[in-house]
Each structure stands twice: as C-alpha cells, then as structure tokens.
Amino acid sequence: MPLKNNKKICNVLMLAPTPFFSDRGCHVRILNSYERMGKSGARITLLTYPLGRNLDGINTVRVAMLLGYKKLSPGFSFYKPFLDILMLAKATGIMRRERIDLVYAHLHEGIAIGIILRTMFGKKLIYDAQGSLAGELSGQGTISKKGIARRIIFAAEKFLSNCPDEIIANSNSMKKFLRDECGVKKPIQIISDDKIRGVILKNASSFTPNLALPKGKMIAVYAGGMDLYKGIDYLIKAIPFVKKNIHFLLIGYPFDDAKKLAKGLGVLDRITFTGRVKYEELGAYLALGDIALAPKTSDAGEGNGKLFAYKSAKLRVVCFDNKTNREILGKSGVYAKEKSFEELANKINEAV
Structure with missing residues (x-):
C-alpha cells in the first residue's frame, strides 16, 4: 500500500x-x-x-x-x-x-x-x-x-x-x-480493526463507571449506536423472553427511541442506559459485562467493529448469523438466526 x-x-x-x-x-x-x-x-x-x-x-x-x-x-x-x-x-x-x-x-x-x-x-x-x-x-x-x-x-x-x-x-x-x-x-x-488502540484492556481497571447495576444478576452488555436500525429493536424485543436473572447494560446514544420501545414492552427496569461514553473509558464499562451483544443485521450497510472491542475485553458474543460476524468471531461467536428476536433471546439464555 x-x-x-x-x-x-x-x-x-x-x-x-x-x-x-x-x-x-x-x-x-x-x-x-x-x-x-x-x-x-x-x-x-x-x-x-x-x-x-x-x-x-x-x-x-x-x-x-x-x-x-x-x-x-x-x-x-x-x-x-x-x-x-x-x-x-x-x-x-x-x-x-x-x-x-x-x-x-x-x-x-x-x-x-x-x-x-x-x-x-x-x-x-x-x-x-x-x-x-x-x-x-x-x-x-x-x-x-x-x-x-x-x-x-x-x-x-x-x-x-x-x-x-x-x-x-x-x-x-x-x-x-x-x-x-x-x-x-x-x-x-x-485491513481490519482487530487492534483496538489498546484502550479496551488498558483502561478497564483505571476507571470505575458510576452505575447502579442490580446486584446478583448477570450483565449482558451492548456498546454502539442506539438507533433502532442498528438492531436495537431486535435486542429490546428479545428481552421479555430472556431469563430474569440477566440485566442489560446498553452503552451508547441516542437512546430515546430505544427507551420508548423498552417502556412499551414493559422491560425498562431490566435495562441500564448509559448514554454517550468516551471511547477511552469503554474498557471499564465492558469489564462490567458477563456476555456481549451485537444485534446489528446485514441490512444495516455497515461494518461491526464493536466485535473487536468485545474480543479485546474477552467477552463471549451473542450476535446474528451473517458473514461479517462469522469472519470476525469465527467459532467463538454465539449465533442467532438473522432478524429473529426470539432466537436472539434463546442464544442469550444459552450463553450465560
């Protein structure tokens, strides 16, 4: 080059x-x-x-x-x-x-x-x-x-x-x-984004997020854009079918539409929305998770760089089954049928 x-x-x-x-x-x-x-x-x-x-x-x-x-x-x-x-x-x-x-x-x-x-x-x-x-x-x-x-x-x-x-x-x-x-x-x-600047692991212990997460529950974390077209609608629709001992930490912005959807489905109390988080502090937030979520579908027309951040944080990833996700995660990914919130819920339950 x-x-x-x-x-x-x-x-x-x-x-x-x-x-x-x-x-x-x-x-x-x-x-x-x-x-x-x-x-x-x-x-x-x-x-x-x-x-x-x-x-x-x-x-x-x-x-x-x-x-x-x-x-x-x-x-x-x-x-x-x-x-x-x-x-x-x-x-x-x-x-x-x-x-x-x-x-x-x-x-x-x-x-x-x-x-x-x-x-x-x-x-x-x-x-x-x-x-x-x-x-x-x-x-x-x-x-x-x-x-x-x-x-x-x-x-x-x-x-x-x-x-x-x-x-x-x-x-x-x-x-x-x-x-x-x-x-x-x-x-x-x-040239992929597999080397995420070192901030994901380096800063995981140098900063403590001020969040009131429920005690005694598994944390499923998502980091990325919160627009519904990024698969957030599938994620939130899956929550009613996910075990009650799993809480969702959703990192990103803008979350108004996502919050409205969650309220309509009666699952708002199972989600913590952080809003915008500095990239330099992302590692500390990911360290709170037990599993990671990547609900973006192939229709989004974008890459899925968050998967590299998840891998750097050593989190098991639940995502939809498409070529981009399989290329990055390989056999380590937990794959749900694309555009199925019911199957996404099943795979989240299996992953924990």
Missing part, C-alpha cells in the same frame, strides 16, 4: 466528513487508520466537521461552524452538503500549503471531495471502505429499501466506489460487496 518501503516522509490529507471524534464505530475506524498510517511514518492532517472531540496526538483541522448544526449521531443532515463544500475549500488550501502527497478518504462524501482534489493536484486517492451508503441510508429509514431513491443513491455509490486509485476495506465481506455489487476492479486491501 502507499507507505510501504517509502523512505520519504509522506504528507497525507485524511478526509473525514463526519463530526470526528464522537465516540462511535465509524470514528474508531478513522482513528485506527490515522494511527496505523502514523506508525508507518506518514505526517497526517485530518480534516473533519466542526463538531466532535479533539484527541491527543491527532492533528485535527476543522471547517467553520454552521449556525444550527448540532448533529453528532449518524444519519442524514441538511447541513452535510454545505459542510462538505466547506471541507473542499479547506482541503484545497491544505493541499497547497502542506504539499500533500496522498489523499485518504473516509466515507463516500470523502471520495467525492477526493476526486476533485485529485483532478486539481494530481495526487493519489485512497478510499477506506467500511459500509454501503445506500444500505446505511435505507437501514436508517432515510430512503426506502426498494424505491427509486435507493437505486439513484446506489448508482452514485457504485460510481464513487470505482473512482479511487486504491481501496482499503474493513473486512472480506466489504471487499466482496465492492467487487460483486459495485464492480470495483481497482486494488483492494483488507
């Missing part, structure tokens, strides 16, 4: 059209790629949206704030096109000042910006693929799963996916999707 056997320091512009760092999976992937390239000797400038946390050791440049922009969670926002225009303008200045050698794009908006930069400056464009744009938007309910909007978005996704000079994929499943569904012929290298 781009930095191998390269004695010259490589100046990289990393495009992250998202409010980095907001303590969610997509951003962990971006962080991992930054640190991996940094260890290879690259000098990296990470360009991102105005919101998000600044992390030590990450050379972060942000575009100007737009009045009214507050969204940290994933999903469509009216502000994104305007923020991407600001990113392009800012990126153009960085390319000129920093003498950038390589453009490294995250997300499909990043590819679009990168294409323009490559045209202007003639620099190599690499895309870090971690999900399907059409799959994610349909999973979120922004577009229908079979309508004309999805066909248009997917056509744009296919076009963009074929534009980079090289692609780094987060899994074999992602590589297969790019080859089979998007028709990508360019080189694709798989």
Whole structure:
C-alpha cells in the first residue's frame, strides 16, 4: 500500500466528513487508520466537521461552524452538503500549503471531495471502505429499501466506489460487496480493526463507571449506536423472553427511541442506559459485562467493529448469523438466526 518501503516522509490529507471524534464505530475506524498510517511514518492532517472531540496526538483541522448544526449521531443532515463544500475549500488550501502527497478518504462524501482534489493536484486517492451508503441510508429509514431513491443513491455509490486509485476495506465481506455489487476492479486491501488502540484492556481497571447495576444478576452488555436500525429493536424485543436473572447494560446514544420501545414492552427496569461514553473509558464499562451483544443485521450497510472491542475485553458474543460476524468471531461467536428476536433471546439464555 502507499507507505510501504517509502523512505520519504509522506504528507497525507485524511478526509473525514463526519463530526470526528464522537465516540462511535465509524470514528474508531478513522482513528485506527490515522494511527496505523502514523506508525508507518506518514505526517497526517485530518480534516473533519466542526463538531466532535479533539484527541491527543491527532492533528485535527476543522471547517467553520454552521449556525444550527448540532448533529453528532449518524444519519442524514441538511447541513452535510454545505459542510462538505466547506471541507473542499479547506482541503484545497491544505493541499497547497502542506504539499500533500496522498489523499485518504473516509466515507463516500470523502471520495467525492477526493476526486476533485485529485483532478486539481494530481495526487493519489485512497478510499477506506467500511459500509454501503445506500444500505446505511435505507437501514436508517432515510430512503426506502426498494424505491427509486435507493437505486439513484446506489448508482452514485457504485460510481464513487470505482473512482479511487486504491481501496482499503474493513473486512472480506466489504471487499466482496465492492467487487460483486459495485464492480470495483481497482486494488483492494483488507485491513481490519482487530487492534483496538489498546484502550479496551488498558483502561478497564483505571476507571470505575458510576452505575447502579442490580446486584446478583448477570450483565449482558451492548456498546454502539442506539438507533433502532442498528438492531436495537431486535435486542429490546428479545428481552421479555430472556431469563430474569440477566440485566442489560446498553452503552451508547441516542437512546430515546430505544427507551420508548423498552417502556412499551414493559422491560425498562431490566435495562441500564448509559448514554454517550468516551471511547477511552469503554474498557471499564465492558469489564462490567458477563456476555456481549451485537444485534446489528446485514441490512444495516455497515461494518461491526464493536466485535473487536468485545474480543479485546474477552467477552463471549451473542450476535446474528451473517458473514461479517462469522469472519470476525469465527467459532467463538454465539449465533442467532438473522432478524429473529426470539432466537436472539434463546442464544442469550444459552450463553450465560
């Protein structure tokens, strides 16, 4: 890949059209790629949206704030096109000042910006693929799963996916999707997130979460986005069928819809919602769990990086049976039939 056997320091512009760092999976992937390239000797400038946390050791440049922009969670926002225009303008200045050698794009908006930069400056464009744009938007309910909007978005996704000079994929499943569904012929290298920055185990004993968990019960922990399309609806619908001696610790945000669903099913007292938790403190929260849960389905159009965090915390994982989960967990996973909350409940009962 781009930095191998390269004695010259490589100046990289990393495009992250998202409010980095907001303590969610997509951003962990971006962080991992930054640190991996940094260890290879690259000098990296990470360009991102105005919101998000600044992390030590990450050379972060942000575009100007737009009045009214507050969204940290994933999903469509009216502000994104305007923020991407600001990113392009800012990126153009960085390319000129920093003498950038390589453009490294995250997300499909990043590819679009990168294409323009490559045209202007003639620099190599690499895309870090971690999900399907059409799959994610349909999973979120922004577009229908079979309508004309999805066909248009997917056509744009296919076009963009074929534009980079090289692609780094987060899994074999992602590589297969790019080859089979998007028709990508360019080189694709798989680099997974199996090395989770060391924070999961390192910080497990250095921080104590202030939670009032019930005593004498097994703790089933979930860490990730709390939007229902991420499989949270299946998880909460499974709870009435799970043994009473199991309590659920759900780590993440935004949880309003999940809490409403739990209240309607009468299981709110069996769940502890933490809200947003700093990634640096995640290990301490995972250490409270006896088993881990990953209810995301293949329809979500995303990777499942939380599985690497679970593995680092040495937790047994209950999840749905799909290619991505099996690729990461292998024989160690406890697999339920996809989209069946009844079977998910059965497997949770078996796992403890």
